Amino acid sequence: MTYIKPKFRHPEMPKNRVGYAKSDYEGVISTLCAGCGHDSISGAIVQACYEMDIEPHRVAKLSGIGCSSKTPNYFLNNSHGFNSVHGRMPSVATGANMANRDLIYLGVSGDGDTASIGMGQFVHAIRRNLNMLYIVMNNGCYGLTKGQDSATADAGSVSKSGSVNPFEGIDLVGMALELGASFVARSFSGDKTQLVPLIKAALSHSGFALIDVLSPCVTFNNNPGSTKSYDYVRDHIEALAQIGYVPEKEEITVSYEEGSTVGVELHDGSVVHLQKLADGWDPRDRQAAMRRLQQAKAEGEILTGLVYVNPESKDLHEVIKSDLRPLNSLKEEDLCPGANTLEMLNEEFR
Amino acid sequence: MTYIKPKFRHPEMPKNRVGYAKSDYEGVISTLCAGCGHDSISGAIVQACYEMDIEPHRVAKLSGIGCSSKTPNYFLNNSHGFNSVHGRMPSVATGANMANRDLIYLGVSGDGDTASIGMGQFVHAIRRNLNMLYIVMNNGCYGLTKGQDSATADAGSVSKSGSVNPFEGIDLVGMALELGASFVARSFSGDKTQLVPLIKAALSHSGFALIDVLSPCVTFNNNPGSTKSYDYVRDHIEALAQIGYVPEKEEITVSYEEGSTVGVELHDGSVVHLQKLADGWDPRDRQAAMRRLQQAKAEGEILTGLVYVNPESKDLHEVIKSDLRPLNSLKEEDLCPGANTLEMLNEEFR
Amino acid sequence: MQQLTAINDLVVRFANVNGTGSASANNMFAMSIFRMGIPVTAKNIFPSNIQGLPTWYEVRVSEKGYLGRREGVDLLVCVNPQSMKQDIASVKSGGYFIYDNTKNLHKDFIREDINYIGIPMIGICMRLYQDARQRQLFKNMIYVGALAALLDIELEVVKGIIADEFKKKPKLIEPNVQAMMEGVKYVQENYESPLGLRVERRDLVGDSIVIDGNTACGLGAVYAGATVAGWYPITPSTSLVEAFAKYANRLRTDPETGLKKVAIVQAEDELAALGMVLGASWNGARAFTATSGPGVSLMNEFLGLAYFAEIPAVLVDVQRGGPSTGMPTRTQQSDLLLAAYASHGDTKHVLLIPSTPTECFNFMADAFDLAERLQTPVIVMTDLDLGMNDHLSAPLKWDDSRRYDRGKVYTAQDLDALSAMGKQFGRYLDVDGDGIPYRTLPATHPTKGSFFTRGTSHDEYARYTEDGVKNAEVLNRLLKKWDTAKDITPKPEFYQTANQSNIGVVFFGTTTYAALEALDLLKQEEDIVIDAMRATAFPFHESVEQFIEAHDQVFVIEQNRDAQFRTLLINELEINPKKLIKILNYDGMPITAEAIRRQIVGVLATV
């Protein structure tokens, strides 16, 4: 197996504002199954970062263990990555963020990694409003260990082995809302037009941003009985709102009709425009979001889109009042109180 | 310190239907701080079990680690108890229940034990609808390790050391609702008239029953700034419904006026009567419960009472279709397929 | 050109792409040889992913019955262009390289010293089948047929295996046989067959079976009466619990009600899995879990609780390549130290170390008896090689007169009798002087025998105490129990009735296959006689110490970097480390007899 991609670049490949071609955002060749939803999400991440003019090395990509958690190898080759242990990406991301508040933290996880073994860490990363984008590549099963039901598998869905899942699935969007996450969205790996803008909006958001992406496992969970299969998702998707991400510098208002748009200013000054569906959707109302979600669930629909955002939320650093400089950039002079102070402190112990 | 209680019993102490005096439901002398809310909850448990005519040895009491988790030592001395490790009571309870579906499982935990280290196990016990009563003795702090804020401490509450908690508290009732728990209630350690019937109803419920009991830590969290202090709770409590537990055999309808009562038949045939507040409360509507909870929160009120119950829910054993007999009672004859079968199986490997 | 020749002594390696169904075709190949009465063993060398990466399957045929891996490939079946370069390089000089000659082989792939045999697998498939999936699957059968012709495998045997394989989908039998026959035909028409390298019917396998260790463990747990399992998926232990579930469902479901005499729950993680086991064991059921290294790391805290609160528990550690996530699809014996002393504080855990599937089955049954007898965790240490590969094994046997040893449990009658004698029940009292106290199960008696199980310091009556001397007494009794364990755990196996050499060798687990072969090689080819002992359990029976005492120099063969088993020997038996010589392999592949022999000869040469 080869991990080395041909480095040849077309000279006329278009570059973005920071001078990178789209291929500069790619990773090594994926070893996932052909057609795996996770690969589409990797593609959306590449697209979003390229379009957002992010310098790739300013991104730190982190993951747990699983097919999904392998993907950071398949995007953003110029970013440092941390493939941690199963279910523990959130704590590693928390520490990384504590050390350097200036990077963009992109965490990728699976539904097994997040909703089973990682549930505790997931909940607490939300509670701390850690400034990161947390993408769950949600296929309702454990891909890498050969297709066992995960905790997000819906009750009644049938796995490849023919067994019917008897337990209620956990809705990560519902949980995140209940826990007060400041950016909560859901999308579908096959829907780049929705997913790419959501990723962009989430990357601009200051605070914890969850995108729960339904991402069918073609090998183990793409049979008609499964509610996380392509066909099922395609049939049951209910888009909440279309979202157009507009960077501050170059606002476009053309494509959105007056009256059907809510502009939400994100923390970095950029604006997310939401094209609402009939019900006049305002993603800034958490209680309404919870109700809307329950309603869709009751109707058997999967709500996608930006369900909730609180652009005013305080991230962990604001809460714990840490220095504005990245802590990892501080030097001895900044940190070590020195011998004289120590002599003074000794005195307090006599 | 003495753990031996005087065993002397008054001959005329009243006995319940199964022949036990109330003192038979007590434990050893508590070593908690004088006035600790947890001791009141222990008292309510004793009361409920006595009144329900439960044979004490049919109860298995389990806990994690913390002041709260010590309490099983202080009630039901005739029950086997399992003081496990920090945050892991739910899995131990799951295994115990898998082994013997016939006992009554009473799990006791703290907010640190449940909402921090134990979050993952808590969520998954709910998801499996484990047939147990799970009581959280919720004081918003880590009593046993000297008063650090827990994950249920509300943002802005002030701890004894004077520090202001910067993080949003986790609402365990909200989480349980979101996760589809089949019995969700909240109460206050100081309110026995509400707590005892709730415990009785929960013990009758088949499936996972959560009672989140606000239980002030007099030593570390009873200062006015804390929203889990006695004073704060007393001022901000909003009772959802009054509940009267009626065992099957002896139904009383006297004390509840027609029209203001919803009778919910529990799985064991017993009936829980709810006296509704003005809003016409029906605890069988999960979505309504979620809304009601959010509303109270928005108003700064703490909703108490039986928030939600689904008397039809299937518990773990029904879901996994295990034998109706306790598995721990099965013998070699039941379990071991024997030599002949093995010879047959060998043939399949040739 | 040289052409390797041999009868019933060869290594065939298949190079496939994973996710293409090749493993089952390759397995049919191996089973055909088995059914011809010839000892055979197979290793599946698969990647840690689901589809599209190189995977190998290695079959060793050995008239002498050597079942370890052997170095060097005699015949390679190449169905994966990705890995072709390294595959070609792996063939022994004079060996054979079977490839798809639908297209020409590039000259880079030509070695002068090996024999190329082209079979147009894709060509045949394109001609015969329309559907892509069919082409894929039948391609596998074509090379099975080609091999049958080349190696002289009896076609009726292959057909029989195909028939068995598709018993439940009989419509598929005929097409598969046809595809196989296409391969046979092509070889017969184009090559001189069979090769000099070939097989020949024998009667060497007796009533043996071919089974993997995980299946045997799973079945063992069914026979042992396990009713509760909590588990979390992880390679290479997943298939163990799946086997348990399969047989428990099959053998313990009430045909009328559909209700099962077993409760299996996929836990949220390994901490919870072991927690469930402890809860169930505490409640008197036989319960177990299975995992691999990362899971054991997570189970430390609960293992310490079980040790100290004296709760039975059975845990299977199907070891894989460590440390950390490491090599999830490779084998090692590198969790020994962790398992033996898991958790903080002074702890020691009982380990059982089977080396064949048959022993997996037996040790699982023993594990439950021992866990309940000793009231402590018993960890069955297998590995990926044992657990996931098929091994030629003695048939599984169950003695119907065998009774489960449920250990020391007081019944309600016992408790009444006790108080009639004026005695108080003490959960941690050493009544019998063997360090093992009596326990009671929940709900045993309305008023007697209840206690609070706890991981905090306690006295003999399970009461919390901060009296350190009392607690130390409990810790001392645990050591006494440890001594008791030495006599009731499985005994080591010796391969000579009396010692014949001043050199000894100790091995355990899957190393056994290669070790026994190495000893033969050393004797036959180097005239070196070494006494051998196979360890099967920790703590060590006194005969282990005696064996080491009786030799001047003892080789300890194991599949890890740090000679962890040797550490256990030194530490528990107070043996001078200088006497114990490490023979190690930790590249994730099962150790070979050649590697052992090389290392032993090397050491003996320098002495």
Next chain:
Amino acid sequence: MQQLTAINDLVVRFANVNGTGSASANNMFAMSIFRMGIPVTAKNIFPSNIQGLPTWYEVRVSEKGYLGRREGVDLLVCVNPQSMKQDIASVKSGGYFIYDNTKNLHKDFIREDINYIGIPMIGICMRLYQDARQRQLFKNMIYVGALAALLDIELEVVKGIIADEFKKKPKLIEPNVQAMMEGVKYVQENYESPLGLRVERRDLVGDSIVIDGNTACGLGAVYAGATVAGWYPITPSTSLVEAFAKYANRLRTDPETGLKKVAIVQAEDELAALGMVLGASWNGARAFTATSGPGVSLMNEFLGLAYFAEIPAVLVDVQRGGPSTGMPTRTQQSDLLLAAYASHGDTKHVLLIPSTPTECFNFMADAFDLAERLQTPVIVMTDLDLGMNDHLSAPLKWDDSRRYDRGKVYTAQDLDALSAMGKQFGRYLDVDGDGIPYRTLPATHPTKGSFFTRGTSHDEYARYTEDGVKNAEVLNRLLKKWDTAKDITPKPEFYQTANQSNIGVVFFGTTTYAALEALDLLKQEEDIVIDAMRATAFPFHESVEQFIEAHDQVFVIEQNRDAQFRTLLINELEINPKKLIKILNYDGMPITAEAIRRQIVGVLATV
């Protein structure tokens, strides 16, 4: 009746109820003696609960400077009726028992061979104070005053300490002094004072300080430049992080903005705490966590990841009584084996073992240097006795010319230079031959030096590989790094310039106090000369091996049941176990010189 007499050589024990504020009064008593220039040491023996249970405080005064625990109580101050019976029994014959004689003592409590000194503490309080809380707190000051008079403590010194104690609440100074003087007055009026057992001013403490190990560790982390801490509360490590937070907040908060050059997060559990440390270290900050046994058990998986992915991490294990939840408020050294080999697979971790608060401070600074230099976890092993008790210690020192060793980290310039030379960055390349590769930090360079940190098997370029031989090379390099560690970790301390005996003794950590005293006793009273070595780190420096080689018999003193440190010695140094003799204590109380001496004399007598 006999009355013990001694000057500056006594043990005073206070028996209190916890949650009554007694610890701070008792501490004032100890500090008074310290300020009189006399060596003193204190042990707080507290229950694992918050209020209402017996708690003891033991102060040893030793002119000779012995700072370990000593057996036998010379004077007992009884303020807790609950434990009175055992307290009375604990007093040495001829010793003193101070009690509250507001009520009469029951005759069961009368021993003929000890001296009773009644002080009507409650009586005085009832008379003087109205408020219940005041009565409680001032009661403590009354006995402090009584003791001052009885033991001849200079009152001005006590007053000075009261003044310091209430610096921030000056209104409380006067009433506390008054309460104290009530105690003095009562003694002066009712007893002949001072006793024959008493203290006398000396000049023996020099510039020493009195500090606990947790505070010293916390301060050490501040000086070492730690900026990130993730932690979870657990006795006895909680106060370590609290000390870090206190000093970091005090010394690193910008007075204008209020922003802090530190980020401390209370994690949801210990798994998360160590995860945060790894994330932060990976990102180039100095990060640490502190915990005790149960936390270490939970940290296994992450420790294995850090070892294998080579991520710096500093972890402090303040050991308590194990196994399991065990004795949370008692001391042991029983996590050594777990810490040394934590996690599955072949792993080894660097341990630093300080024995005084001063060394805690120094070793914390070293730990960060070593973790970054070696790119691996460094675990500082202290214990409850060291961490939570006050110790007389050399003052903390910092050399302003000291520079943090940030280890091998490539900058953007380095990466450019590397590619200018046509070289490729390889995260796990052993460039310098010391087993330590170079790392890069995230965001270092726009296009160079990025890699994917992973716990899966990898090659020198951090690429995933299933080639077991490549992976084994990585494992071998880790052993080379381990060798490098031996030379740069703290060296052992020897207590003789040249060996004088064929008997040696090895000890470490808090055992040192008692061990040194025991060696004096053995020399002075038994004429036995033993060479001594204090170990400070794992892996062992070559001088450790040399020391053991140089002696025929070596005692290894440690505070656990299974002689875990001895296991490390025999396992890592290949020492014949027969040579190493266990001297153990594991009742949760700090080991005493008498216990060591008894055991050593016992062994030597039987030889």
